[in-house]
Amino acid sequence: MIKMIGSVPRKVCVAVSGGKDSMAVLSFLTNNNKRDVVALYFNHGTHHGDEAEEFLTSYCKKKNITLVTGKIQRNINKGESKEAYWRDERYN
Numbered sequence: 001m002i003k004m005i006g007s008v009p010r011k012v013c014v015a016v017s018g019g020k021d022s023m024a025v026l027s028f029l030t031n032n033n034k035r036d037v038v039a040l041y042f043n044h045g046t047h048h049g050d051e052a053e054e055f056l057t058s059y060c061k062k063k064n065i066t067l068v069t070g071k072i073q074r075n076i077n078k079g080e081s082k083e084a085y086w087r088d089e090r091y092n
Contacts, residue, residue: 018052
């Protein structure tokens with residue numbers, strides 16, 4: 001990531017899951033306060049999704065990072081795959 005730092009814009013949105021990789025990127029980009037970073041999170045309606053959203057809400061509040069969240073809004077249709085359902089909901 002250090003080599004790409006020159007190409008990262010001043011304003012950037014980062015999709016985060018609450019996992020190690022996305023949190024490392026978020027931390028790296030907000031480390032020196034030279035960027036306007038917005039964290040994006042999509043809750044898939046799972047138990048882990050709710051836990052991750054709580055963690056990210058707390059983390060971003062503590063670090064003064066704007067967090068934008070989305071969440072599943074409809075029930076899965078019979079015969080629809082979870083992957084297709086989650087993809088459609090994220091893009092909606």
